[in-house]
Amino acid sequence: MPLHIYNVLSRQKEPFQPLSEGKVNLYVCGPTVYDEPHIGHGKTYIAFDVVVRYLRYRGYDVLYVQNITDVGHMLDTGEDRILKKARQTSSLPMAVVETYTRSYFTAMDALNVTRPDISPRASGHIPEQIAMIEQLLAQGNAYEVNGSVYFAVQSFPEYGKLSGRKIEDLEGGARVAVLDEKRHPADFALWKKAEPEHILRWPSPWGEGFPGWHIECSAMAAKYLGQTFDIHGGGIDNIFPHNECEIAQSEAAHGERFARFWMLTGSLTLDGVKMSKSLGNTLTVKAALARWRPEAIRTFILSAHYGSPIDFSDEAIDGAHKGWRRIWGAVTLVREQLRSAAAGQPDPAILEGLAGFKELFIARMDDDFNAPGALAVLHDMTRQVNTWVNEQGNLTQGSLQAIDDLYRELGGQVLGIVPESVESSSSADREDGLVRLLIDLRSQARAKKEWATADQIRNQLKELGIVLEDRADGTIWKLAE
RNA sequence: GGCGACGUAGCCAAGUGGUAAGGCAGAGGUCUGCAAAACCUUUAUUCACCGGUUCGAAUCCGGUCGUCGCCUCCA
Known part of the structure; x- marks a missing residue:
């Protein structure tokens, strides 16, 4: 049986056949780099890491693109979250971005997550985003108001096809005050005019401003993977509005289907509730790694299907x-x-x-x-x-x-849970030699039934974190867990 | 309120029509100077509950209860 993938678009498992024989183009929504990566990021990116590893194992030539969002994501207050962090820490926005981009890669490296082939940044692709917005304007899928540009959802009849939402339903349920300048409450920003205090700004045909929340993924996916590509991944929490808007922008602009397969991962909860930046109940990858080795964390995350939610509890991870x-x-x-x-x-x-x-x-x-x-x-x-x-x-x-x-x-x-070697440091051989020396001495003591000596060696090694196991064919050692 | 997902042993969890994988924990055993590890046996007549379809359902349909996610930044 060939590879089957559950496609969120069709809500069913479909046989996977890439667009080009033997080649898979994959895009996964990456993090917004304004804070330490948490274990929820770990779940999502470990899940896609295994997807990429497996596809490559099966012989596919995978091109894996995962963006770094460093501009455009705003809080309810309208403030850019990166600018807010910069203000709080009295640093430059791009310094904040640099700090947390490094944290992100450090954390993922520690979790043995393979790096994407390309990690494009939103701020590095402003011209591509502007070009796409111009295309949408020219086609009548977008409109400009006071230096901002919005996507007109009613111009894209299929809006809602991924998340199962209908434009009509969105009108009534809107909880957030609707901006007057939008024609329809569900319309979303492609480009926002920069107020004077907004530092992250670029010139555009509509004046100084910055790109909206979703356009980066559409523009960068098209640039590196083509207008139509094989798989788009991400966390299920981004299905609406983010993923929905990506589809609308891309398919309206290009007149081509966007991603063929959508794979979305279930969220990770901490003691029953989702970790969220607004709730502040986060467990960083760094904190988790201080308690468990990366293989244990990976095994725990891989012990549930990628699409299922998973609850992070001490008991569950200890079991894994x-x-x-x-x-x-x-x-x-x-x-x-x-x-x-x-x-x-x-x-x-x-x-x-x-x-x-x-x-x-x-x-x-x-x-x-x-x-x-x-x-x-x-x-x-x-x-x-x-x-x-x-x-x-x-x-x-x-x-x-x-x-x-x-x-x-x-x-x-x-799966990335079996390390290459027991020890990788350069002192490993020396350590191994020392332990073997003690094992030999202990064997001699045991041969003479000098149990006190034998036990002393074993106990003291145990205190150093080295565990001995006597087998019929000899004694072996390993590090205590 | 709307949309979506889910509810399998003490815990985690696979399983979309054919009679309950796997891991952890528990119990008994083998091995062993002791220990550790490993291996063997054992632990759900039953898959939230009620009803329906079927020769047959954890798996399909309807209802009830519960949990979670999204609808607002979020992986």
Whole structure:
């Protein structure tokens, strides 16, 4: 069965066929960089990270574009949130943007999220946005009032097709005072006139101003991916108005379909309620990483389908962490045995078993990126691997290598939860040597039944965060979790 | 108020017509000098509730209750 993706546009799973054979153009709405990235960003971008990793694993040439919003998002008060932050911290707007853009990438790197191929900034694409607005004006999809330009939603009959909203319904329910200069309450800004105190401003055919909230994504997606591209992703909370407006602007301006597939991720809640900037109940990625290792956070997030909401609780993430540890324990055991395994061809029965797990893993991922199902396959495989290694014993180098390779492929390359090596620092080898020395001494003590000495070595190492495990075929060590 | 999603064991969660994956926690066991880890067995006659369709439903339809998201900046 080929890859199927749930398309929010059609509200059903559809077989995925890219526009160009073997190539996938993907756009995902990125963050507005005015504050520290939080764990909700983590959920969304880890989800799309796995989508990108899997598509590449399946052989697609993926072009991944994710914007950085550094202008245009305004508060209820009409103030740009980046300007507000700049005022609060007495710094320049673009310095605020730089600070939090770096925080964002640092946090995502720490979570082992692959960087997008292109991270275009809104402020760096003002000419493209202006050109698109001019196009909309020329076609009668937009109008200018007092130096601002608005999109006329009634000029685009399909407005609402993504979120299921109707223009008529939007009129009555409007809670926010409608700007007098709009012709229709649902019309949205493409370009806003800059008041004198507004620092972020650019010249335009309509005077000094700045782009509206949504036009950046339309302009940048078209620039880098084409007018029609394969997949548009983002958080479900942006489905309206942001994503809806993107579609309206793009399809009205280009007369072409915008994204073919829409993939939206469920929100992350913290103790039952959504984290929101206005509520202030945020858990930053940095704070989360201080408590859990990145693989535990990834495993937790991947344990629910990307489209489902997920509640971040200590109990849930601890459970995911312990589950991950079982997988990692098997991986380290295999790699440990690989150090001294006898050369030999892989056992055909083991190769056959591994092929079965791989096939099942791919089937799960092909079904709308069912990461929880794929994770379950990895758990089943882990039980089998532990049995092979413990019961069968003395696996050949070929067998162990095949097992490790599959872990690297499915757990590492695709899900990003199996690290390349147990330790990556340059002191790792020395540390390993020291621990092995102590293990050898302890083995001699144990051989003489000097248990007090043996226990002392083990206990003191444990205090240093190093755990020993005595096995029939020798002692291994690992870092305590 | 309008729109949308969801409600599966103590917790997380997969499963869109064929008779309940997986992880955590719990119980018993094997292995072990002790420990740790691992493995084995076990833990939902049942999928919020009520009614309907069907030979057959957690899965489809209607209703009720509940939770969450969006409608206003938000991943």
